[in-house]
Each structure stands twice: as C-alpha cells, then as structure tokens.
Amino acid sequence: MRKKYGDREKVVKSYLKLTEPNAKEPSQEIVNRFSGRIDIAQPEMVIFKFFKAIMNEKLIGREGVSIATEEYEKVFGVGTWQKLQSTSTLMPARDMAYTVDYFWKLPADRFGYSGGCVSELADEKRGSLLISILNGIAERVYAQIENPPSRSNVNKKMAAAFINDLIRPSKVEDFKLMVEKQLEAYSQSKPYAGRSMRRAEYFCPVCNTPFDEGVKASADYLSNPQTHTNRGVSHGKFDYVMICRTCYFERILRQLLLQEKPSEMILLLPRMNIGYQAGQLLVDKVKKFYDEACSFMFGSVDPDQQVSLSLTHLIARNVLGRELYQLSGEEIAELLTYRHSDETSKKLRKSLEKKIRNFYGDSLEQANIEWCTDFTIWDEAISAVINNLVDDPVVKEVRDEVYRLGPQLKAVCQTPNLILIPLTQPIVLGKDGAANAALRRLFVSLFIGLALDVTVAIINNNDGFDFEGGEGVAWVPPVASIRKMVNGNWVSLADAQRWFRAIGAASILTTYTGYSERSNLFSILSEPTPGHILRRIEEKNNGQVSYYLFEYLDIIGEVLHGDALFLLTLNDSRTRILKERLKKSKMPLTVILTVILRKPVKPNTV
Ligand SMILES: [Zn+2]
Structure with missing residues (x-):
C-alpha cells in the first residue's frame, strides 16, 4: 500500500540531509523518485541489519570485529563499517544513506554482471548478491577467530x-x-x-x-x-x-x-502422578481444545464467533451451572467464545463488503472470474465470503483483516507432564488494574484446572515458575491483595469450585454495581457481605434489583467473611423477597435476625 505523500516527503528530506547537506527543498518529482528507490531497497536494509547483528562484538569478539571491518571495507569502501554501525532500528532514510547506497554504487561487473552499477540489477539479483557478499565476509571472519558462534555452543x-x-x-x-x-x-x-x-x-x-x-x-x-x-x-x-x-x-x-513474544503463558501440569493412559487422554483433550479454538480464531466457519479469555462475565454466563469435569476439549474451547452483537456483526459485514467491492472495482463479474464462482448478486457473494466458502487469497486477507482473525494462543503439548499454552494477548479487560486482571487470570486458571483436572498457572512474560503440580488447582497471580483475599499462593481442590463460581458471579455483577472499571471485580469480592453488594446494586439502580441476581449474591457469599447486619438497611419489597428465600430454612426472618444481631428484633422493624 502506498504511503501518504507527506510521510514520503519527510523520509526523502531526512535522506537528503544525510547525503547532500546543501540540497534545496526537494520537488515533488524528486520526492517520488527517491522514495521509490528507498521503498525497493527495504529488503536489502534488513539484510544489512541481520549482518550487523551477527557481527556484534559479543558474538565474534574484538578480534573478529577488526577482521570484519577490514573485510567489509574491502568491498564497500573505507569508512563504511562505521556507517553500518551507526544504523539502529529500521530507519529508511538512514539505512539507505549508510548501507544500501554504498552497495548500489558498486560496479556490477565486479560481481560478474555486465555493465552499470549494482543499482541497475533486478531486485532479486541484488538481494541474492548482497546475501552472498555478506555471507562471504562472515565466513571469512568465522574462519579466523578462535570460538566462532555456533548452535552447539549455545546449546551447551x-x-x-x-x-x-x-x-x-x-x-x-x-x-x-x-x-x-x-x-x-x-x-x-x-x-x-x-x-x-x-x-x-x-x-x-x-x-x-x-x-x-x-x-x-x-x-x-x-x-x-x-x-x-x-x-x-x-x-x-x-x-x-x-x-x-x-x-x-x-x-x-x-x-x-x-514464534513471537508471548505476553502470557498458561502452564498445565498433572495434579498427581498420572499413568500413560490418563496422560494420553489429557494430551488428546488439549489437542482437541486447540483444534477447536483454531477454528474460531481463524474463522473457519463463522467469523462472528471469537475466542476471548478476558471476557470473564461472558465465560461465567456460559459455564456457571455446568459440570466442568464432564466437558470435552471442543466444549471447553466453545465456552471460551463470544458472539459479536448484531450491530457489530452488521458493521463488520458492511466494512467487508466495501473492501471487497472496492478491490474488484465493483464488478461482480470480475470477482466471479477470479473466484471461479457464479454469484448473481453481491449480497449472496458477501455471505459466502463471510461463511468461508470462497477460496481466494485476496478474499482471505480482507476477511482476516476485517474480522481480526489470527492466532491468540497456541498449544505446545508433547507430554502430559508439562503443557504450555502461550497467549499473544494478556488476559486483561479494558482498564483493568493489577488486582482485577489477576482475578481474571485466576478465573481462567480455575476453569481450565477443573475442566481438565490439572494444575494451572498463568504466568506473564516476566514471571518465572518453580512449581511441580501438586500444589493445588490454580496458581494465584503474584498480586499481594489477591493472595491475601484467597489466603495463599494456590487455590486448593477443596476451594476451587467456590472461588471459580464467586469470581464468575462477580464478573456478571460488575455491570450492576457500577464500581470503577479498574477494580470492579476486586471491589465486589472485597465487600464484607453479600448485603453490602446488594445495597450497592440498589443504590446504582434506583432501588431496583432483579430477582435472579440473588443467585449470584449467594454464590459470592460463599467466599466472603462479613456478618449480615445489612438486612436492617433493606426496604420492604426487598425484605419480602428475602423472606421468601429464607422460608427454605423454615425460620421466621425475625428469629434469624435475632440470632445474627444477638438482640431481639420486633416484627415491625423488618
Ligand atoms: Zn533469573
């Protein structure tokens, strides 16, 4: 895709500053010509960069560097090594002036090509010529130094x-x-x-x-x-x-x-020693999970259904009430997905249609020829594209771009004793602070741990790990407030269900409690009693609380420690609902309150 004129002008100006300090303001024609040259030189810039990296003093020593300097300047001229060293990350103007230009100026016949300069050779020819020149230099350097870098050295x-x-x-x-x-x-x-x-x-x-x-x-x-x-x-x-x-x-x-820098990694270890059969079952289940996750991530069928480990409220709605240990690998993956809203889905479809029609100059006929299809209207064609029924590289690229399809996780599972699931995106939602994000990681860990009957830890790129699997179901991320809340570094099998359900329920309640986005999950789970949460929901919703939220309050109540003083703050309708719920215990509300408050409560005060 062509860059904007302004950007290209900027690059050309800084290029001219390096090569002809006294040059006048470049005309449009000059900008176009130079930016064209700089564009096609990009692959060669990268080749120089790679060469510079492998000729680092740390790898080849001081002696190696002096040999490299000599060999390099034999080819490109005196002073060019220093210029190469002064380049850094890819900066087209600088790289052009300090590396590629010297190469392009060399006479082609020096390398067995007829006439002119290297710059006049075809692109691929120049690329392979440059690789062979630099490779030659590197080989000569390696041949003369005592400990040339090698893979076996690194292995050792x-x-x-x-x-x-x-x-x-x-x-x-x-x-x-x-x-x-x-x-x-x-x-x-x-x-x-x-x-x-x-x-x-x-x-x-x-x-x-x-x-x-x-x-x-x-x-x-x-x-x-x-x-x-x-x-x-x-x-x-x-x-x-x-x-x-x-x-x-x-x-x-x-x-x-x-194959890139993982931002977080899910580690799975068996909770106990497992035998060969059980190990195979685990590996199988993870592989099936991964295959299914891939079909969502790459939009094999329906690109509107996507994988997300961060949307814990949606995962919670999917999984609360399911028997986790009975889930198959495919089901686990599916429970970690969400669907775009109708509105988003329409928007994406529109954007896809626009891009595709643009590409084919609004000619369905042209598209049909290239796709080997016979659609009669665009609408039909776009539906087929969305449902992945058109096999064409351009279509695939546009579809991937519009729906942002691509790998979010991988599964490295050669042995059941240590399974790694590296993630490209961290498990974090919106403005999550550290405590909130830690709760989300813990929730996902507990889900996977319970579903696969393994020990799970989600570590970030800076965490190390030194555990063995017997410690519990889920590792609590190293955030002091969360470890204090959970009372340890691990959630044991005995507590796993409770915490899993409580964090899930809290995720669902975040929209009703209106706490700050940074710490809403943490705030809910830090309340002393479910009553405090209930009061908060009332405050934020004009006294209205849907009846079904009580189920979530109950679930959260299982991990909170406070007492039940809140009851006194409730209004009449609220008390009625509570009365109904308390009927199960077959005790009048007043009696319960009396017990809780340790003083008599008259019927007309509740
Ligand atoms: Zn270390």
Whole structure:
C-alpha cells in the first residue's frame, strides 16, 4: 500500500540531509523518485541489519570485529563499517544513506554482471548478491577467530544454565542458608542493579538467584525491562535490569515456541502422578481444545464467533451451572467464545463488503472470474465470503483483516507432564488494574484446572515458575491483595469450585454495581457481605434489583467473611423477597435476625 505523500516527503528530506547537506527543498518529482528507490531497497536494509547483528562484538569478539571491518571495507569502501554501525532500528532514510547506497554504487561487473552499477540489477539479483557478499565476509571472519558462534555452543550454554536450575534433584540442602544468601545478595546487588558492568554482584529480579555474569534484559523478550525500582534514589540512574542467563535462555525458548513474544503463558501440569493412559487422554483433550479454538480464531466457519479469555462475565454466563469435569476439549474451547452483537456483526459485514467491492472495482463479474464462482448478486457473494466458502487469497486477507482473525494462543503439548499454552494477548479487560486482571487470570486458571483436572498457572512474560503440580488447582497471580483475599499462593481442590463460581458471579455483577472499571471485580469480592453488594446494586439502580441476581449474591457469599447486619438497611419489597428465600430454612426472618444481631428484633422493624 502506498504511503501518504507527506510521510514520503519527510523520509526523502531526512535522506537528503544525510547525503547532500546543501540540497534545496526537494520537488515533488524528486520526492517520488527517491522514495521509490528507498521503498525497493527495504529488503536489502534488513539484510544489512541481520549482518550487523551477527557481527556484534559479543558474538565474534574484538578480534573478529577488526577482521570484519577490514573485510567489509574491502568491498564497500573505507569508512563504511562505521556507517553500518551507526544504523539502529529500521530507519529508511538512514539505512539507505549508510548501507544500501554504498552497495548500489558498486560496479556490477565486479560481481560478474555486465555493465552499470549494482543499482541497475533486478531486485532479486541484488538481494541474492548482497546475501552472498555478506555471507562471504562472515565466513571469512568465522574462519579466523578462535570460538566462532555456533548452535552447539549455545546449546551447551543453555544446558549448563538449566541444569543448575533443576528443582529436583536440588542442590539446596538448607533452606535457611539459601534465604540468608538471597538476602545478602539482595542488599549487595542494589548498587549494580540496572547497570551492565564488570565485577558486579547481581540479583536476578525474575528468579531471585544471585549471579555475577548475566544479560542486560531487552524489551524484545522481557516486558518493561526499565521498570522503576526505588534503588535509584540512593544509587543513581537506572538503565535496564540485568537478568541471569537461565532466565534469559528460558525467555528465548518461550519466544521460539510461539514464534513471537508471548505476553502470557498458561502452564498445565498433572495434579498427581498420572499413568500413560490418563496422560494420553489429557494430551488428546488439549489437542482437541486447540483444534477447536483454531477454528474460531481463524474463522473457519463463522467469523462472528471469537475466542476471548478476558471476557470473564461472558465465560461465567456460559459455564456457571455446568459440570466442568464432564466437558470435552471442543466444549471447553466453545465456552471460551463470544458472539459479536448484531450491530457489530452488521458493521463488520458492511466494512467487508466495501473492501471487497472496492478491490474488484465493483464488478461482480470480475470477482466471479477470479473466484471461479457464479454469484448473481453481491449480497449472496458477501455471505459466502463471510461463511468461508470462497477460496481466494485476496478474499482471505480482507476477511482476516476485517474480522481480526489470527492466532491468540497456541498449544505446545508433547507430554502430559508439562503443557504450555502461550497467549499473544494478556488476559486483561479494558482498564483493568493489577488486582482485577489477576482475578481474571485466576478465573481462567480455575476453569481450565477443573475442566481438565490439572494444575494451572498463568504466568506473564516476566514471571518465572518453580512449581511441580501438586500444589493445588490454580496458581494465584503474584498480586499481594489477591493472595491475601484467597489466603495463599494456590487455590486448593477443596476451594476451587467456590472461588471459580464467586469470581464468575462477580464478573456478571460488575455491570450492576457500577464500581470503577479498574477494580470492579476486586471491589465486589472485597465487600464484607453479600448485603453490602446488594445495597450497592440498589443504590446504582434506583432501588431496583432483579430477582435472579440473588443467585449470584449467594454464590459470592460463599467466599466472603462479613456478618449480615445489612438486612436492617433493606426496604420492604426487598425484605419480602428475602423472606421468601429464607422460608427454605423454615425460620421466621425475625428469629434469624435475632440470632445474627444477638438482640431481639420486633416484627415491625423488618
Ligand atoms: Zn533469573
């Protein structure tokens, strides 16, 4: 797609600034010509970038760099290595001036092509020529240095790091000693944290392990590596956190699994030792779940039905009242979906129709020819496109774009002993604060844990994990207020149903309670009694409370700890409903209140 003229003009201007500092304001013709050149040079810019990355001093050492400089300048000219080093992330103007231009100026006959400069060669020819030139340089560098980078070297380093990190057999014999060591490292490391320096003592902020030789974290694989720590006040400027090699390699592997940086990852472990058969059943179920989830994520049939792990109120409506352990893999996936509203669905259809008609110049005939179909009206054609009945690459691209289809999760499940489900999007809704988001993660964990009878933890990219599966059904995200609320780091099997239902019910009640979006779930579950929630709903809805909400209040009541003083604040109609509900206990309301309040209650006061 062509960029706007203004953007192209900006790029060309900064390009001219680098190449001809005295150039006049470029005319439209010049902008068009130069931006065309810069556009087609993009693949070559990326090739230079890759070369620059593999010729990094960290990989090939100082000696390697000096050989590389010499070899590089032999081809591209004196001073060009420095120019290459001064490029950074992709900046077309700079990359054009400092890398590609030098390549394009070379005479083609030097590489066995006739006449002219390299710039006159066809695009593919230039690309493969550049790769072979740079590859040649790299090979000559590797041949002359002592320890050229290799995959087996990386493998060895990874193995060495991971073997030290085993939970079992563990080298830690004395827990007290370990804690003392960690405390000491914590205090010693403060001045060094966030600085890359020699002879430093570091403390990995991810896994709490002391180390002296680590890696400067990068946002490529760790979120917010510059996160503020209050060490700055006494120890000065804070750059990027330093993490240990184990955590670094772990993140690299996570990224390889998803083929991009996962934002969160669902980990499944069997709760107990399981045998071969049960293991196979679990793997099978997860695979079926994943296949079904894929059909939703890629819109195989109906793109209006989408997967979401964040819309806990919709998931709760789907699942409360179902027997979770009886669900099949396919059903689990389906319960995690939602349908677009009619309005959204209409809007998407319109946008799809517009894009497709535009592409074919509003000619259905043309579309029919390209799709090998014989639709008589557009309406029919668009319906077929939506239902995935037209097999055509253009149609697929437009449909994916309009409905935002694509992978949101993956399933890595080669063994039942550790199943990974990396997510591309975090489980968070709208303006969720940390506590709210943690409750949503806990809800999804409990759902999957109960449905698959496994231990589940949802960790984010910065969390490490060191559990084994026997700890409980769901790991509580490391948010202090939530761990306090749940009273531990794990939700046990005995408590799992209660918490699952309570967070689900609270999700449903968020619309009625009108708490701030940032913390509505947390606020509901922090109330002392269901009565407080009821009072809040009344306040926010002019005293009106739908009868069916009482069911959700009851569910939430199972995890709250307060007493029932609220009853006194209710008005008459409310009391009537409560009376009906209390009839089951066959005790007059006054008696119940008397017991609760520990003082006599006259019938006319309720
Ligand atoms: Zn670490």
